Amino acid sequence: MSIGLTLLGLLEGGSRHGYDLKRAYDDRFGQNRSLAYGQVYSTLSRLLRDGLVAVDGVESGEGPERKRYSITPEGVEALERWLSTSEKPVADLHNTLFTKVVLAVLSGRDAHQVLDAQRRAHMDVMRDLTRRKSKADPTAQLVHDFSLFHLEADLRWLELAVSRLEQLTKEIAP
Amino acid sequence: MTLDASPDHREDAEPVLAGSDLHLSFGPTPALRGASLSVGAGETVAVTGSSGSGKSTLLHCLAGILMPESGQVRYGDHDITALPDKQRSALRRTDFGFVFQFGQLVPELTVDENVALPLRLAGVGHKEARRRAAHWMERLEVTGIADHRPGEISGGQGQRTAVARALVADPVVVFADEPTGALDSLAGEQVMTLLSDVAEESTTAVVLVTHEPRVAAYADREVVIRDGSTQREQEPVR
Ligand SMILES: Nc1ncnc2c1ncn2[C@@H]1O[C@H](COP(=O)(O)OP(=O)(O)OP(=O)(O)O)[C@@H](O)[C@H]1O
Ligand SMILES: [Mg+2]
Numbered sequence: 001m002s003i004g005l006t007l008l009g010l011l012e013g014g015s016r017h018g019y020d021l022k023r024a025y026d027d028r029f030g031q032n033r034s035l036a037y038g039q040v041y042s043t044l045s046r047l048l049r050d051g052l053v054a055v056d057g058v059e060s061g062e063g064p065e066r067k068r069y070s071i072t073p074e075g076v077e078a079l080e081r082w083l084s085t086s087e088k089p090v091a092d093l094h095n096t097l098f099t100k101v102v103l104a105v106l107s108g109r110d111a112h113q114v115l116d117a118q119r120r121a122h123m124d125v126m127r128d129l130t131r132r133k134s135k136a137d138p139t140a141q142l143v144h145d146f147s148l149f150h151l152e153a154d155l156r157w158l159e160l161a162v163s164r165l166e167q168l169t170k171e172i173a174p
Numbered sequence: 175m176t177l178d179a180s181p182d183h184r185e186d187a188e189p190v191l192a193g194s195d196l197h198l199s200f201g202p203t204p205a206l207r208g209a210s211l212s213v214g215a216g217e218t219v220a221v222t223g224s225s226g227s228g229k230s231t232l233l234h235c236l237a238g239i240l241m242p243e244s245g246q247v248r249y250g251d252h253d254i255t256a257l258p259d260k261q262r263s264a265l266r267r268t269d270f271g272f273v274f275q276f277g278q279l280v281p282e283l284t285v286d287e288n289v290a291l292p293l294r295l296a297g298v299g300h301k302e303a304r305r306r307a308a309h310w311m312e313r314l315e316v317t318g319i320a321d322h323r324p325g326e327i328s329g330g331q332g333q334r335t336a337v338a339r340a341l342v343a344d345p346v347v348v349f350a351d352e353p354t355g356a357l358d359s360l361a362g363e364q365v366m367t368l369l370s371d372v373a374e375e376s377t378t379a380v381v382l383v384t385h386e387p388r389v390a391a392y393a394d395r396e397v398v399i400r401d402g403s404t405q406r407e408q409e410p411v412r
Contacts, residue, residue: 116398116405119398120396122387123387123390123391123396126387126388126390126391127391127392127393127394129391130388130391130392134367134370145359148388148391149388151387152386152387152388155387156387159224162224162400163224
């Protein structure tokens with residue numbers, strides 16, 4: 001995901017110092033990992049070079065943390081373009097899992113075991129996410145929901161694979 | 175006797191309800207062939223499996239609605255399958271709450287009368303029954319349609335009404351067959367959050383049938399049923 005565009009989004013509400021921006025980012029989007037200061041400043045200098053942000057003012061003292069950044073009209077345009085462009089749907093075919101199932105069938109092993117074990121692993125994670133979600137604030141809930149729906153999609157594929165196992169075995173078993 | 179052996183399951187805790195090795199056929203069609211499931215106080219167990227695998231049949235056997243051809247269902251000191259009809263239906267009324275998969279509200283009764291029905295059947299007075307029904311209708315957000323009849327409410331409202339009715343008499347065990355089937359994601363989440371809260375608060379045991387993994391994830395553990403048999407825990411694949 002683009003950190004630069006996210007920072008632009010945070011700047012749209014008003015100009016901010018670099019450290020302030022980092023804090024805002026971590027609060028909103030840092031569920032998985034927070035931003036390093038170095039990352040913030042290198043991103044800001046790139047945005048500055050591209051004319052997407054401007055320096056609003058510099059307080060006395062040294063170093064980049066003294067600068068106040070604001071979004072430029074070009075920055076707003078770039079942000080709008082990004083927000084209105086849909087993400088490319090990634091077809092994650094679970095290549096590893098598919099390979100395991102086919103190999104199990106080919107070698108005469110029980111492919112049910114592969115699928116059942118995977119189902120249990122997925123359900124464990126989903127239970128954990130569901131528990132954490134119940135105690136989370138609305139922003140974190142949305143993030144957990146996203147993971148839950150994706151894990152559910154995997155599980156639906158697993159269920160279908162179980163139903164097709166007989167067919168698959170007929171076709172490829174030794 | 176191994177009921178199930180998932181790692182979360184506390185082997186030492188006495189289950190409230192335990193069905194073991196249940197078999198049942200409808201004519202030539204075997205619907206259950208060796209299904210086992212136990213549930214403890216305050217525990218929610220999800221029953222999952224493909225359509226026609228026997229989930230509803232298992233639920234109905236556990237609840238004493240259907241009689242298995244073999245196997246037993248222990249509830250407290252009783253084997254439910256060995257109880258005379260009259261005692262079995264009395265037990266269902268006093269100790270169990272139900273959310274059925276299909277057509278369950280009494281069409282002639284209003285929503286609040288439907289919710290209060292289990293209490294009325296248990297001999298609770300009219301006023302007290304209404305008061306307790308109102309509490310659950312509030313929690314399930316169906317207060318606004320209290321005087322509608324089932325024909326005049328949406329599928330989702332009907333389902334929430336059914337959940338309120340299942341919980342109204344403080345049951346020991348709640349059987350819920352696809353309780354979120356007609357609900358969108360958010361409404362489904364609200365119903366499941368409520369069911370888990372109730373299970374936790376009042377140590378109610380919940381047997382939850384669902385084909386949605388996100389719904390099953392609210393349960394403490396999952397029992398998968400395939401062709402009428404519950405799957406035993408297997409060794410991880412190496
Ligand atoms: N009253 C009945 N008479 C005859 N056959 C029945 C009856 N009830 C269920 N069956 C059969 O028993 C099997 C299991 O049905 P059951 O309703 O338990 O499945 P299920 O897992 O609940 O499916 P679904 O997810 O579609 O609700 C099916 O083959 C079904 O056709
Ligand atoms: Mg069913």
